[in-house]
Amino acid sequence: MKISRRNFLKGSATTLFLAGFNFPVLANTDKKKNLVVIMLRGGMDGLCAVPIIGDKNFEKRRKDLILDETIKLNSDFALHPKLKNFHNLWQNNLGAIVHATNIPYTKRSHFDGQNLMETGGHIPYSIKSGWLGRGMKLAELKGDGLALALPMPLLLRGIPSNDNFYPSKKRLPRTELLQLLKSVYADKSEHDLANMMEIIANRSMMSSGGTSMSRKNSSLAYKAGLELKKINGPRVAVFEVDGFDTHAAQGGVNGSHSDSLIEMDSIFKSLEKGLGPEIENTLVLTLTEFGRTIEQNGGRGTEHGYGSAIFMAGGLLKKSQVYTDWPGLKRKELFEGRDLNSTIDARSVYASAMSTVFDTDFKRVQKEVFWGDKLQDLSDKLFKI
Amino acid sequence: MKNFYRKVAFGLGPDEKVPSDPLEWAKNQLNDIPEFSWKGKILPEKELRNYYRDYVYGDRKVLRKKFKNDKDGYKREKNKLRHATGQKFWWNLELCIRYSEALKSTSPVLAKLWYFWGNHFAISEKDFLAQYTTGAYQREIIRANMNQNFEKMAQEATIGWSMIHHLDNEQNIGPKSQEAQWAREKGKTKGVNENHARELLELHTVSPDCGYTQEDVIQMAYIMSGWRPKWGKRRLETGDVHFNPDAHEPGTKIVLGKKYKRGRKSLSVAITDLVNHPSCRKFIAMKLCRYLITDNPTQEMMEPIIKAWEKSDGFLPEVHKAAIEVAFNYSDKYNKFQNPENWLLQMSKMADVDLIPSPSFMDLYQLGNKPIKDQRALERLMDELGQHPYLAKQPNGWSDISEDWMSPELLIRRLVYAREAYYKKSGKSQTTEFYEEMIEKNYDNPSEILQIINQHKELVHKHVILFNLPETLKS
Numbered sequence: 037m038k039i040s041r042r043n044f045l046k047g048s049a050t051t052l053f054l055a056g057f058n059f060p061v062l063a064n065t066d067k068k069k070n071l072v073v074i075m076l077r078g079g080m081d082g083l084c085a086v087p088i089i090g091d092k093n094f095e096k097r098r099k100d101l102i103l104d105e106t107i108k109l110n111s112d113f114a115l116h117p118k119l120k121n122f123h124n125l126w127q128n129n130l131g132a133i134v135h136a137t138n139i140p141y142t143k144r145s146h147f148d149g150q151n152l153m154e155t156g157g158h159i160p161y162s163i164k165s166g167w168l169g170r171g172m173k174l175a176e177l178k179g180d181g182l183a184l185a186l187p188m189p190l191l192l193r194g195i196p197s198n199d200n201f202y203p204s205k206k207r208l209p210r211t212e213l214l215q216l217l218k219s220v221y222a223d224k225s226e227h228d229l230a231n232m233m234e235i236i237a238n239r240s241m242m243s244s245g246g247t248s249m250s251r252k253n254s255s256l257a258y259k260a261g262l263e264l265k266k267i268n269g270p271r272v273a274v275f276e277v278d279g280f281d282t283h284a285a286q287g288g289v290n291g292s293h294s295d296s297l298i299e300m301d302s303i304f305k306s307l308e309k310g311l312g313p314e315i316e317n318t319l320v321l322t323l324t325e326f327g328r329t330i331e332q333n334g335g336r337g338t339e340h341g342y343g344s345a346i347f348m349a350g351g352l353l354k355k356s357q358v359y360t361d362w363p364g365l366k367r368k369e370l371f372e373g374r375d376l377n378s379t380i381d382a383r384s385v386y387a388s389a390m391s392t393v394f395d396t397d398f399k400r401v402q403k404e405v406f407w408g409d410k411l412q413d414l415s416d417k418l419f420k421i
Numbered sequence: 422m423k424n425f426y427r428k429v430a431f432g433l434g435p436d437e438k439v440p441s442d443p444l445e446w447a448k449n450q451l452n453d454i455p456e457f458s459w460k461g462k463i464l465p466e467k468e469l470r471n472y473y474r475d476y477v478y479g480d481r482k483v484l485r486k487k488f489k490n491d492k493d494g495y496k497r498e499k500n501k502l503r504h505a506t507g508q509k510f511w512w513n514l515e516l517c518i519r520y521s522e523a524l525k526s527t528s529p530v531l532a533k534l535w536y537f538w539g540n541h542f543a544i545s546e547k548d549f550l551a552q553y554t555t556g557a558y559q560r561e562i563i564r565a566n567m568n569q570n571f572e573k574m575a576q577e578a579t580i581g582w583s584m585i586h587h588l589d590n591e592q593n594i595g596p597k598s599q600e601a602q603w604a605r606e607k608g609k610t611k612g613v614n615e616n617h618a619r620e621l622l623e624l625h626t627v628s629p630d631c632g633y634t635q636e637d638v639i640q641m642a643y644i645m646s647g648w649r650p651k652w653g654k655r656r657l658e659t660g661d662v663h664f665n666p667d668a669h670e671p672g673t674k675i676v677l678g679k680k681y682k683r684g685r686k687s688l689s690v691a692i693t694d695l696v697n698h699p700s701c702r703k704f705i706a707m708k709l710c711r712y713l714i715t716d717n718p719t720q721e722m723m724e725p726i727i728k729a730w731e732k733s734d735g736f737l738p739e740v741h742k743a744a745i746e747v748a749f750n751y752s753d754k755y756n757k758f759q760n761p762e763n764w765l766l767q768m769s770k771m772a773d774v775d776l777i778p779s780p781s782f783m784d785l786y787q788l789g790n791k792p793i794k795d796q797r798a799l800e801r802l803m804d805e806l807g808q809h810p811y812l813a814k815q816p817n818g819w820s821d822i823s824e825d826w827m828s829p830e831l832l833i834r835r836l837v838y839a840r841e842a843y844y845k846k847s848g849k850s851q852t853t854e855f856y857e858e859m860i861e862k863n864y865d866n867p868s869e870i871l872q873i874i875n876q877h878k879e880l881v882h883k884h885v886i887l888f889n890l891p892e893t894l895k896s
Binding site for chain 2: 145209210220221226229235
């Protein structure tokens with residue numbers, strides 16, 4: 037079997053982005069609702085994370101990758117045994133899954149696929165903004181957005197005046213120096229620079245010892261939870277988890293795909309801890325460029341595939357469920373004879389989520405964020421509306 | 422006017438005299454390609470590509486199989502393989518070579534333009550190109566052709582191994598080719614991959630302004646089909662680029678209204694036509710102005726560069742001189758927000774920051790070992806500043822539009838690393854007199870600047886302020 041040459045996804049750089057400050061003042065009766073997106077880079081294997089129960093085709097083609105002691109979710113699907121935190125959420129009606137879904141991209145390149153998962157478009161590199169950024173713009177969530185990364189992720193581009201933050205081990209210069217620069221910028225009519233210096237000088241996350249903060253996803257997630265909880269805090273956070281591109285030693289319960297899933301699971305846990313009761317007003321979604329082949333390869337890994345799954349968490353979910361229009365795993369049911377098919381455009385889930393969290397009409401999201409593409413409104417099936 | 426030294430180079434260093442004729446000073450640097458200033462080891466691209474081969478072969482064909490049931494063993498052995506092939510070292514060595522041209526050579530103007538062209542024909546982040554070969558590609562294909570016609574650079578970059586691999590042309594197979602036929606017999610489909618063809622038109626030569634269509638892109642991809650690394654069981658995708666007629670689309674192709682016959686020669690003929698298209702010189706002139714002068718170049722700025730191109734048939738030294746002269750003429754009127762790399766190099770040059778590890782220190786590196794922390798300092802620093810030159814995110818390279826670099830986080834990095842840099846200076850440059858002289862030499866408003874920075878007492882604070890003043894951030 038030909039092994040992909042696109043394994044450029046290396047290291048384990050992890051980042052978090054927060055955005056959507058200064059949203060319009062809410063009436064007292066309205067609750068502040070938060071949207072969190074976790075980007076799973078490298079192609080998350082939906083069939084490893086949420087395997088189907090009792091499918092002979094599946095068991096035959098993946099005999100070395102079948103997991104022991106999976107957690108049964110319902111009569112058809114089980115959960116990867118290492119996803120303990122997600123399972124806790126599930127048991128409290130705070131966790132759900134959309135299965136056999138993907139963005140409308142079928143060509144199996146990380147490079148192009150990750151571009152499209154962030155832009156939501158059809159032609160790689162043709163769109164310069166992200167679907168989340170456009171959704172926030174539509175909901176008028178402009179202003180001091182904050183992205184916890186360097187540089188700004190494409191997913192969030194499309195709203196002006198974004199701010200970004202990425203923990204650095206170095207300390208900022210003293211406040212007097214920042215104030216001096218700010219006034220010099222203002223004197224010289226360098227308004228953009230002056231505005232940036234204002235943000236830097238006032239940055240709460242820096243003053244609370246944020247500079248020496250860990251870049252680990254679990255600690256970023258805890259911090260994000262605390263920020264999202266604030267009534268005047270951000271409304272959007274974005275994380276990235278790398279390492280799903282497991283062409284070799286994908287393994288079973290303790291394999292390399294598990295490592296990345298465990299990292300995702302730790303984000304759920306830390307977010308919940310940071311958010312406290314505000315988990316009730318939060319929706320967390322995952323996003324990946326494609327799933328992986330059903331058949332294992334010679335290195336007991338999997339190749340780039342098509343259909344995958346979306347993990348969802350938070351109190352804005354309608355209930356615990358595996359929402360799917362299951363395409364089956366017989367040869368003729370597979371995409372190009374090798375991959376789990378996608379029967380739900382993942383963008384329908386994201387459009388419905390934005391419509392729910394941003395209190396914006398689905399049709400407007402569909403039209404203005406996704407160019408009127410044919411998408412389903414899944415809000416009443418998946419979310420509390 | 423003094424911002425001209427920073428606009429087209431990196432300012433004037435402490436040992437440099439103020440040129441009596443700044444424009445001549447700059448232009449004189451553009452005729453020849455001198456030897457590299459770096460006195461340590463410099464490896465040829467081919468040798469570095471062999472290390473790349475050893476890494477991908479070892480990982481894919483050996484370790485993945487051997488450790489298929491042992492995740493930890495796989496990770497451990499893969500780490501060893503990284504060091505055995507210098508994966509963490511070579512790109513640091515390349516950065517030393519790259520930055521020596523800005524800081525230690527007698528042709529910093531050439532260096533600034535070298536960075537421009539490396540970014541124009543960008544090899545963005547893909548596989549392990551950055552760690553092994555991107556630096557060498559920029560030396561051997563980009564810099565080496567800076568005293569040639571643009572066409573030669575375009576021809577060589579297009580069929581350079583790095584570019585072919587980076588833009589997937591190895592997967593570009595004519596749908597009516599012999600190879601596609603063989604694939605069909607096995608029940609598989611093989612076809613065109615437009616990636617490289619699209620970028621050749623869009624990013625490298627004529628740009629979308631020339632009005633090509635999707636059909637032109639496909640036809641261009643047909644012309645390019647068959648150009649790929651010579652495949653070998655051990656070489657995998659790292660073989661030299663050759664033309665494989667079995668993968669080439671038969672028949673005549675039409676790009677921008679011109680016909681091209683099938684075969685090996687058609688690509689080179691097509692590139693000649695593309696670089697001679699009026700949109701190409703206009704596009705390059707615009708990009709040069711955007712890099713050196715302003716986000717929004719005017720027709721008047723671009724005109725002399727286009728003229729020089731037409732007169733010299735795209736001879737790069739002439740094109741460069743014209744661009745430098747335009748930058749000179751507009752130096753009082755326009756300031757360009759500098760990207761992180763150019764900013765760092767300006768600060769290092771003017772303030773005498775010891776940025777680059779010494780050749781003898783770098784040459785201590787032994788294959789198989791993990792590089793010492795300080796041997797990796799440049800790679801880490803560029804990452805922290807947000808612009809590692811070999812890790813652009815997309816084939817269009819790093820942005821040269823100011824807005825893309827204006828973010829609080831990136832400004833924080835400049836505040837933080839200006840401070841760090843101060844402590845990498847020699848004692849003799851940590852004096853008030855040193856700063857007064859440097860400011861006098863490099864800025865048009867020295868007394869105003871001194872008045873601002875003197876509001877702080879400690880020299881390190883003065884340093885941080887100076888390199889974050891609008892006068893420095895924009896040149």
